[in-house]
Amino acid sequence: MPVGGQEHLKVLIRRMAIQKRVREVAHQITKDFRGERVHLIGVLKGACIFLSDLVREISLETSIDFIAVSSYGKGKESSGQVRVLKDLDSSIEGLNVVLVEDILDTGLTLSYLIRVLQQRKPKALRVAALLDKPSRRLIAVKGDYIGFTIPNEFVVGYGLDYSERYRNLKDVCILSLPPA
Numbered sequence: 001m002p003v004g005g006q007e008h009l010k011v012l013i014r015r016m017a018i019q020k021r022v023r024e025v026a027h028q029i030t031k032d033f034r035g036e037r038v039h040l041i042g043v044l045k046g047a048c049i050f051l052s053d054l055v056r057e058i059s060l061e062t063s064i065d066f067i068a069v070s071s072y073g074k075g076k077e078s079s080g081q082v083r084v085l086k087d088l089d090s091s092i093e094g095l096n097v098v099l100v101e102d103i104l105d106t107g108l109t110l111s112y113l114i115r116v117l118q119q120r121k122p123k124a125l126r127v128a129a130l131l132d133k134p135s136r137r138l139i140a141v142k143g144d145y146i147g148f149t150i151p152n153e154f155v156v157g158y159g160l161d162y163s164e165r166y167r168n169l170k171d172v173c174i175l176s177l178p179p180a
């Protein structure tokens with residue numbers, strides 16, 4: 001699909017496949033925490049759509065919170081620096097926390113967040129990521145719940161952006177840019 005300028009989108013994961021996989025991940029979480037409450041923490045802004053779909057498929061008592069970090073500038077490359085832009089609203093001490101991310105890429109963001117959240121003494125801390133690009137990893141981080149493992153391509157849609165655009169696409173698409 002040709003879009004603005006010379007940018008080009010190619011569907012990588014269709015909406016129906018995402019919906020099916022999100023349901024499976026939610027059922028796994030439901031099974032793992034049977035009889036308990038889970039506290040989902042979405043990493044803004046990329047995870048908001050994944051979290052919204054995921055939480056509605058979990059058949060347990062749930063609560064949600066959000067944290068915002070910045071590790072990327074406006075473009076495609078990580079600056080390597082992680083900063084908390086918006087902290088959690090409430091304490092996670094003693095809670096079963098599932099940290100919800102859009103994509104696990106270099107691992108810098110999640111390893112930082114895991115360290116910060118672990119210090120706040122949750123009962124359990126698990127990581128759910130819709131997408132995983134293991135070939136890009138700089139720090140060893142493993143997701144407990146992974147939607148899809150994908151190749152080293154820059155993707156947008158279903159919450160993921162390029163300079164804040166394309167979050168609203170229903171499919172996950174590969175974005176190609178013209179050579180600079």
Ligand code: IMP
Nearest residue numbers: 046104105106107108109154155160161
């Ligand atoms: P990490 O710290 O490198 O693991 O990067 C995590 C963050 O980088 C994600 O939450 C995304 O916001 C962003 N990111 C990494 N890869 C992509 C991509 O392919 N498309 C859009 N955003 C990405």
Ligand code: MG
Nearest residue numbers: 046072160161
């Ligand atoms: Mg982003």
